[in-house]
Amino acid sequence: MTGEPAVRTVDLCKRFGDLEVLRGVNLDVEPGGVLCVIGPSGSGKSTLLRCLAYLEEDFTGRIYLEGELLGRVERNGALEPVQGEALRRVQSKVGMVFQNFNLWPHKSALGNIIEALVVVKKVPLEEAEAVGDELLARVGLSDKRNDYPSRLSGGQQQRVAIARALAMRPRIMLFDEVTSALDPELVGEVLHVMKQLAEEGMTMLVVTHEMTFASRVANRVVFMDQGLIVEQGAPAQVLKNPSQARTKEFLSQVAHEEI
Amino acid sequence: MIYDWNFNVVWEYRGVYWNGAQTTLAISFLSLFFAMILGLIIGIARQSNIRVLSIAASWYVEIIRDTPLLVQIVWIFYCLPILVGIDMTAFWSFVFTISVHFSAYMAEIIRAGIASIDKGQTDAAKVLGLTYFQAMKRIVLPQAYRRMLPPLVNNFADMIKLSSLASVLGVYELLHSIDNIIMNTFRPLELYTVLAIVYFLIIFPVAFGARRLEIHYAQKFSR
Numbered sequence: 422m423t424g425e426p427a428v429r430t431v432d433l434c435k436r437f438g439d440l441e442v443l444r445g446v447n448l449d450v451e452p453g454g455v456l457c458v459i460g461p462s463g464s465g466k467s468t469l470l471r472c473l474a475y476l477e478e479d480f481t482g483r484i485y486l487e488g489e490l491l492g493r494v495e496r497n498g499a500l501e502p503v504q505g506e507a508l509r510r511v512q513s514k515v516g517m518v519f520q521n522f523n524l525w526p527h528k529s530a531l532g533n534i535i536e537a538l539v540v541v542k543k544v545p546l547e548e549a550e551a552v553g554d555e556l557l558a559r560v561g562l563s564d565k566r567n568d569y570p571s572r573l574s575g576g577q578q579q580r581v582a583i584a585r586a587l588a589m590r591p592r593i594m595l596f597d598e599v600t601s602a603l604d605p606e607l608v609g610e611v612l613h614v615m616k617q618l619a620e621e622g623m624t625m626l627v628v629t630h631e632m633t634f635a636s637r638v639a640n641r642v643v644f645m646d647q648g649l650i651v652e653q654g655a656p657a658q659v660l661k662n663p664s665q666a667r668t669k670e671f672l673s674q675v676a677h678e679e680i
Numbered sequence: 681m682i683y684d685w686n687f688n689v690v691w692e693y694r695g696v697y698w699n700g701a702q703t704t705l706a707i708s709f710l711s712l713f714f715a716m717i718l719g720l721i722i723g724i725a726r727q728s729n730i731r732v733l734s735i736a737a738s739w740y741v742e743i744i745r746d747t748p749l750l751v752q753i754v755w756i757f758y759c760l761p762i763l764v765g766i767d768m769t770a771f772w773s774f775v776f777t778i779s780v781h782f783s784a785y786m787a788e789i790i791r792a793g794i795a796s797i798d799k800g801q802t803d804a805a806k807v808l809g810l811t812y813f814q815a816m817k818r819i820v821l822p823q824a825y826r827r828m829l830p831p832l833v834n835n836f837a838d839m840i841k842l843s844s845l846a847s848v849l850g851v852y853e854l855l856h857s858i859d860n861i862i863m864n865t866f867r868p869l870e871l872y873t874v875l876a877i878v879y880f881l882i883i884f885p886v887a888f889g890a891r892r893l894e895i896h897y898a899q900k901f902s903r
C-alpha cells in the first residue's frame with residue numbers, strides 16, 4: 422500500500438443529539454508524520470481523536486487507517502458498521518493516551534503495560550513481562566516497575582500510559598492534551614518521550630496547547646474551530662504566519678496566556 | 681409477672697436448634713450464591729448499551745421490588761409449578777424465591793458500583809482491544825467491588841433474617857423447627873427467647889462485619 426496516508430478522514434461528522442461536534446473533517450496524515458491539532462476548547466479535537474480510536478462509534482463519513490476503513494464495510498455503495506475481528510484488525514492500528522492518564526489503579530506500572538498483551542494478544546506472561554520491562558526502560562521508569570499508579574507522579578503516570586499504549590505495537594499514536602493535567606515542571610519529561618517517539622518515525626496525532634512542541638516536533642499543524650478545520654499547513658506557516666483571522670485570534674489569546 | 685422459667689427444655693431440644701440452624705444457614709448461603717450470580721447478570725444487563733437487555737432488566741427489578749416477598753414465596757411455591765410443570769421441594773422453591781428477590785437488590789448495588797468507575801478506565805481498555813466483558817471482569821469489577829461489598833454483606837444479614845419465612849412453606853429451618861416443639865412442650869417463652877438469641881448470634885457478626893467494611897473503605901476513599 423505505497424502512498425497510502427496513515428490516517429485519512431473523509432467528511433467526518435459526529436453529533437451528540439442536536440449538537441454537531443464535527444462538521445465534515447477532511448484530514449490526511451502521512452506515514453511517520455506528526456500532526457498537531459490546536460484549537461479552542463470545545464472545538465471537537467478530543468472527539469476527532471475518539472472517533473479515530475473508535476471510542477465514538479456512531480460517526481458519519483469515513484475513516485481510513487493505512488487505507489483500511491475503520492468500523493465500516495462498503496456494501497453496494499453504502500457503509501455498514503462492522504464488529505468483531507474485522508473491526509479489531511483496523512482499530513488495533515491505533516494507540517491512545519489521555520489527558521487524565523486513565524491508568525488502572527489496581528495494577529502496577531508493569532501490570533498496566535502488559536494487561537492487554539496477556540488478555541488480548543495472549544502473549545505468555547514471561548514474554549509479556551520482558552516486553553514491559555523494555556518499555557519501562559524506554560520511558561525511563563525501570564525502577565517504578567512494581568509501583569502502583571497512586572505512588573507515581575503525574576509525569577510518571579503519563580509515561581506509563583504511553584508505554585501501555587506502545588505495548589500493543591500501534592501504527593498510529595493519538596495524544597489528547599496529555600500534558601494539560603500535569604504540573605508545569607513535569608511537562609518536559611512527557612514531551613521528551615513523545616519527541617523520541619516522533620524521531621523513531623511513529624505516526625502521531627497530537628492535540629496540544631504546547632506551541633513550542635508543535636513548532637519543533639510537528640511537521641503539520643491543524644487549527645480547528647467549531648468542528649471544522651479552519652487552517653492547516655507547516656508549523657512555521659500556521660503558528661507564525663496564519664492566513665485566517667480566527668487562527669490569528671486564537672494564537673494571540675494563547676500567547677497572552679503563556680506570558 | 682411471675683413465671684417459672686425452665687431452660688431444661690431448651691437443653692433437651694438443643695439438637696433441634698442445631699439442625700434448624702444448619703437449614704437456616706444452608707438457605708442463606710445458597711441464596712447468597714445464586715442471588716449474586718443473578719444480580720451480577722441483571723446488574724450488567726441494566727448497564728448495557730443493548731436497549732432490550734437494559735429495559736428487560738429494569739422491569740425485572742421493578743416487579744420484584746414492588747411485590748411483597750411473602751406473596752412471591754407462595755406464588756412461586758403454589759403457582760409456578762402449575763404454570764411451568766416443574767416440581768420443586770419447599771426448600772428449593774424457597775431458595776429460588778429468595779435468590780430472585782435479592783438479586784434485584786444486588787443488581788442495584790452492582791449497577792451503582794459499576795457506574796461509580798470513571799469512564800476513562802474502560803475507554804483505555806477498549807482502545808487496547810479488551811472486549812466489554814474482559815474490561816468488566818479485569819478492570820471495572822475489581823475496582824467496583826470495594827463499593828459493593830459493604831451493602832452486599834448487609835443484604836446477606838437481611839437474607840438470614842428473611843430465611844425464617846421458609847416456615848410458611850413448612851421448611852424445617854430454625855423458626856419452624858422451634859414452632860414444632862412448642863406444640864408439644866408448651867414452653868414458648870424459653871424456646872422463643874433462645875431462638876431470638878440464636879438468630880442474634882448468627883446475624884450480629886455479619887452485620888458487624890458490614891459496618892467494619894464500610895468504615896474501612898470509607899477511610900480508604902477519603903484519602
Ligand SMILES: Nc1ncnc2c1ncn2[C@@H]1O[C@H](COP(=O)(O)OP(=O)(O)O)[C@@H](O)[C@H]1O
Nearest residue numbers: 437440442460461462463464465466467468469
Ligand atoms: N459524550 C458527549 N456527549 C455530549 N456532548 C459532548 C460529548 N463529548 C463532547 N461533547 C461536546 O462536544 C463538543 C466538543 O468537545 P471536545 O471534542 O471534547 O472538544 P475539545 O477537545 O476540542 O475541547 C463540546 O461542546 C462538548 O461539550
Ligand SMILES: [Mg+2]
Nearest residue numbers: 466467468598
Ligand atoms: Mg479535549
